[in-house]
Amino acid sequence: MSSDIVRIGIFICNRYHTCAGGKCLRSLRNREGAFSIYKEGEVELVGYTTCDGCPGGNIEYAPAEMKKNGATVIHLATGMLVGYPPCPRIDYFRRYIDTAFGLPVIVGTHPIPEKYFTIHETLGTWNSAMWQELIAPTLATPEIRLAYN
């Protein structure tokens, strides 16, 4: 088992709990959105689950299972950024997972779909330094955002 492999655990927002993971898995395969940082390397998905609904009780437990299965990094899915409203707990989740499990956390998975981008831009949802930092890994380009609509 090579130590160079990036092993990824993904948490999705429970409001999308029936999601089959199509956009996340496609972007992982294509190294798009937040997965673009792994351009050169091999990746393996070792965990995929929901937060279990507000206020996100599964965040307290599931990272341990992911870590036991080899996770070296946790991604908080793009749905947490683009839902109406976005998850208000993202920043806490990432600090908690890092502190409690020693796992780095990347916010985002697939590129933000253009239809969400347009509405949130109009609403001013992300008009703060923190939200700008949170969405940065998944902003991509207008062309790529359209491809994920």
Ligand code: SF4
């Ligand atoms: S808004 Fe946040 S805490 Fe609530 S279900 Fe979605 S990810 Fe979980």
